[in-house]
Amino acid sequence: MSVHSIALRTAASFESATSRLTDTILGAVEQDLAETLKAIAAEIGLCHIAYLRLSPDKSADICLLVAVVTYSRLWQHRYFVKKYIVNDPVISYGRRAVQPFDWATLPFDDPSTKAFFADALNHSVGRNGLSIPLRNRRGVFALVSFTSDLADDDWEIYKTSNMRGLQLLSVLIDSAANINFKLPPVPVQLSIREEQCLLWAARGKTYQETAEILGLAFGSVKTHLDGARHKLRCMNLTHAAAVAFATGVIPAQALK
Known part of the structure; x- marks a missing residue:
């Protein structure tokens, strides 16, 4: 992909992604949200999109189970089993962040951070990452992350050119996830x-x-x-x- 094409990533791609999420929010489609995000990631030139919502009245494990990600099943399983949510540097930093942040700004001199990102890279998460924090008045914190395999210089151009679009997508993903994960209104009895x-x-x-x-x-x-x-x-x-x-x-x- 040329630098010029990155800088001019078509507005149509982001408009299409916005339309997909709006249809999900309005109930016009019943596609699994993770599949929708996978299609959007491919459309806008990214590797993966991940959404995590942390509520003060829910355990970390419960919050992880309602995360919406496009990562491989193997990485999702490994992340869950190794309890990475407890010390994931992206989440730790994101809890305090008020602005979007690039993963390259995290403290890579910390051995645990190095080990985490090395493991993530080995599982095709992507060589670059950008996370956008979202908060509401009820104390619910959400984080939307976008990953890429672009070269560093190209990644900088991509972020600069598309930050506004990525921020809009983050808000729409948060809304779609809130609708997608409504709890059933009546008690359920499983066998x-x-x-x-x-x-x-x-x-x-x-x-x-x-x-x-x-x-x-x-x-x-x-x-x-x-x-x-x-x-x-x-x-x-x-x-x-x-x-x-x-x-x-x-x-x-x-x-x-």
Whole structure:
């Protein structure tokens, strides 16, 4: 990609991305938000988009379960298992930030920060990152991050040219996520098998791994997970697990 094309990243790409998110907010489409963000990232020339909302009355694990990211399943699982959310330098800095910040400005002299970013790079998160903090009056903090594999000079041009568009997308992503993750209005009762399968899914296990752990057929696991997802009125398993823990359908202690 030439420097000129980066500087003149078409307004049409950002307009299309804005339109996609607006349709999601208005309920005009039912596509999984993560899939929408994946399409937007490709359209505007980025590797990944990640959204994380941290609420003062929710545990870090629950907040992580309702995150919307386009990262690989392997990185999501590794991040969850290694409890990176506790000391992720992007989140730690973002909690205090009021302006967008480039990941290159973080304290890379810290060994844990170096190790985290090296691990992230090995899992194709992207060589560059930009995060935009969002806050509301109820004390809810959200962070939208964009990553890229552009060369450093090209990345600087991209950010300068498209900062306003990225900030607008961040606000729309926050709105879309708030709508996408509404909790069911009535209590839900899962069967024992639905609860067990959803718990292992939340721990990052695949259908096949869950089947082997519980001694079930692959098809049975899929049936139980689909049943749990429909009862919880969720579009995907990540959302279903988050709702189940947030509403107490499955006790949060079960994750430990």
